Amino acid sequence: MSDTKPRKLKINILRYDPHIKGDEPHIDTFEIEEAPGMTLFIVLNDIREHHDASLKFDFVCRAGICGSCGMLINGKPGLACSTLTSRLPDEINLAPLPFFELIGDLSIYNGKWMRGMNERLETWIHHKEKELRDIDRIEEPMDPDLAEEIYELDRCIECGCCIAGCGTIQMNENFVGAVGLNKIARYRLDPRDERTDADYYELIGDENGVFGCMTLLGCEDVCPKKLPLQSKIAYMRRQMVKTGLNNNIRKCNCLQHEEKMPEH
């Protein structure tokens, strides 16, 4: 390797800033000499430093933890900071993740969508009585295997790659996406959350929720944290079908809910 000449990388970046009047989407091409161990994070900084200071993109942690550097890399969603150029061909196309609000160039406002999703699905522990107790109380012990399983799902960094890889959400913008379904699976596993399956059914028991997922598995195949999305969506689907088909769970008879379809 050491005696071969470094590759010349051709980086094509889809650029557009909706906040600049008259700006039109266009591609800018930059030539970069590849260095050992180079990531797209290094490439983009190189471009901003030496070629074009106006290029917009997001980074915080550079270590695949903060979830801010998701982008389309040759059409596939991924984290720029964890993508080695050595794994890519000579020509690399970069574009912002689709679906999210565009800030400019490669920078997107995924945090805003994620916040909305978290509020909608109430992704926090619901623990009514004990919430009121004093904060000095000792936490109840948890089975280590279960803790491990919950932790596995908690590793989601809200990068939005699963959303950008989901064909369903492109056609139905109200779909909660794999990130949302994974979070519900995470709280359902947690014994500290007192919500029942009927409560979860209210949140994801329709075609904007788990029944909207068409098992395209784009999410599963692009998640940079390798979360078990396929398996957890299937798990929630089984639970939600069981709940929906369970006649022992009484249907409330308050008028405003009367067989109302979720879309309205």
Place this chain on the structure above:
Amino acid sequence: MSKLHHSRVPAYLDFLQSMSGLILALFIVGHILFEASILLGPDAMEKMTLFFEGYYFFGARYPIIITLLAAFIFALFILHAALAIRKIPSTYLQYKTFKTHKDRFRHEDTSLWMVQVVTGFAMFFLGSVHLYFMMVNPSKIGPYLSAQRVVEGWMWPLYLLLLFCVVLHAFVGLYRLALKWGWFEGKNYRTSRKIMKRLMRAGIAAYIVIGLASLGTYISIGLHLDETPAVKVDK
């Protein structure tokens, strides 16, 4: 006990979509094999026909059994198609959005879904014609009568298209079904998915070959019907 505010209907719809698809797919897996009995010769196919008409149980032929079976499959087929239109892109914009996503992403399982939508749509027409014929003409099934219908009745182009559609749709459907509900996840669900993908490919290849071979046999019998001894053209 907690109460449900949301409608139960979406749960039923998803369940029925999968159940109807599963039964249809299993039916197809059997059906194409039974039809392939022609590969073992006209007598084998004749015996198969007699079997399905209940001859070996009741000592007489009851083609009504075929009618009932076809009606049952037709009903499932209509139910499944009615549920599937919820998923098929219904506006140009939706279609275009999905297509753009699919072409940019170049992700196999996403593309396979498009295959399912296209083959499913084609079967609205291809499948209906076939099922209707079988329902109303149950007594006209047999090695020679079927071959005659394939050739002189110009059914072969329809069967050719239907074969590709139904085999692709059924095996991709079974693959998706297993992942959708988490069946056969085993110890490592990612390994299982790879195995199931291979099984899906093998199933498609095998059934296309078997289907083409039997269709070819019917065509060849149909083309040479005049040379067949008249006694064999049963009623």
